[in-house]
Amino acid sequence: MKALVSVLLMLALAGCSTGLRIDRNHPSANHDNRIQFVVLHYTNASLERSLALLTHGEVSAHYLIGDGPATVYQLVDENRRAWHAGDSQWQGRTWLNSSSIGIEIVNPGFDDTANGRVWYPYSEAQIQSLITLLKDIVKRNGIEPRHIVGHSDIAPLRKLDPGPLFLWKRLADAGLGIWPDASAVAREQAYFSANPPTIGWYQQELARFGYALEQTGELDVATRHVIAAFQMRFRPQRFDGTPDAQTAAMLQVLNRMR
Template sequence: MKLLLVALSLLMLAGCSKGLSIDRSHPSANHDNRVQFVVLHYTSADEARSLQLLTHGEVSSHYLIGDRSATVYQLVDESQRAWHAGDSQWDGRTWLNSSSIGIEIVNPGYKDTPNGRVWYPYSEAQIQAVIALLKDIVQRNGIAPRNIIGHSDIAPLRKTDPGPMFPWQRLAEQGLGIWPDAQAVARNQARFQVSPPSISWYQQQLARLGYNVVQSGELDVATRHVIAAFQMHFRPQRFDGEPDAQSAAILQALNSR
C-alpha cells in the first residue's frame, strides 16, 4: 500500500511539472537593461590582496584590473549583483549595486606625507585595459556616457576613488564619459567671475548632473564634499570644495550639452 501511495504521489508531481504552460507570444516593449551604470574604483591594495578581498571578503566587483600586466579578471558575472557601490546614489537612483557594473583597478590610492597628500598614478597598460573593457561593456549594455562614473561621484561623503589621477578626459574623448567644451567653459567663467552664482544654483546644477546633494541653499559640509567630488572628476588640478567661477563654468557647460 505504501509503495502504491508513493507511486501515485510521484505521478502527481510529474503531472504538475509537465502541466505548466507559458505563452511567450506577447513580448512587451516596455523594458530596458538592468545595467544602467559603470562605477570605477581603486582598490587601495596590491594585486594579490585585492584578489583576496574581492573574492573572499565582504566586497566584490565584476572586474578587477591588475597592476603590472593589467590583467583583466572577471570576478562576478554581469548578470549577478556585485557588492562594490554600497550606500550610493546617482541621477535619482539609489543603492547602485543593483543597477551597475563595478570595475576595480589595482592602485594604492594615496598616502599622506608631511608635505600633503600624494596620489598614485595609473599605468598606461591599466588605462588601455580600462578603455577596452568599457567599450565592450558599453556596446553590449547600451550604457549612456554620462553614466560612466566614479565611486566618489555616487558616494561623495565617504569615497575618493578612483581619485584625481584617473584620466576622465581621456576616457571621454573615447566616448566613455562626458567632458565640458573648453570654449564654453571660458565663456561661462568670464561671466561667473563678474556675477557669481548662489549656493542654491550650485546645488541645483549638481543635482541636474546626477549628484545627490541636499537643496539647503547653504554651503554646508555635505555640499562641499559634493563640489569636491565634482571637481575631482572634472577639474582634478584643484578639488578643494570651494564654489569658484571655474567650477561653476564647468558645471554650466556640462549641463548645457
C-alpha cells in the same frame, strides 16, 4: 498504503510542474537593460590582496584590472549583482549594486605624508585595458557614456576613488564619458566671475548632473563634499569643495550638454 499514496501524490505534482506551458509570443516593448551604469574604483591594495578581498571578502566587483601587466580579471558574471557600490545614489537611482557593473583598478590610492597627501597614478597599460573593456561593456549593454561614473560620484561623502589622477578626459576622448568644452567653459567663467551664483544654484545644478544632494541653500558639509567630488573629476588641480566661477562654468556647460 500511506507510502503508495505519497508516491502517487509526488508523481502528480511532478506532472503538474512539467506540464506548465508558457506563451512567449507577446513580448512587451516596455523594458530596458538592468545594467544602467558602470562604476570605477581603485583597490587601495596590491593585486594579490585585491584578488583576495574581491573573491573571498565582503566586497566584490565584476572586473579587476591588474598592474604590470594590466590583466583584466572577470570576478562576477555581469548578470549577477556584485557588492562594489554600497550605499550610493546617482540620477535618482539608489543602491547602484543592482543596476551597475563595477570595475576595480589595482592602485594604492594615496598616502598621507608629512608633506601632504600623495596620490598614485594609473599606468598607461591600465588605461588602455580599461578603455578596451569599457567599449565592450558599453556596446553590449547599451550604456550611455555619461553613465560611466566614479565611486566618488555615487558616494561623495565617504569615497574618493578613483581619485584625482584618474584620466577621465582620456575616457571622454575615447567616447566613454563627457567632458566640458574648454572655450565654452571660458565664456561661462567670465560671466560667473562677475555674477557669482548662489549656493542654491550649485545644489540644483549638481543634483541635475546626477549627485544626491539636499537642497538646503547652505554651504554645508554635504555640499562641500559633492562640490569636491565634481572638482576632483573635472578640475583635479584643485578640489577643495569651495565654489568658484570655474566650477560653476564647468557645471553649466556639462548640464547643457545633456
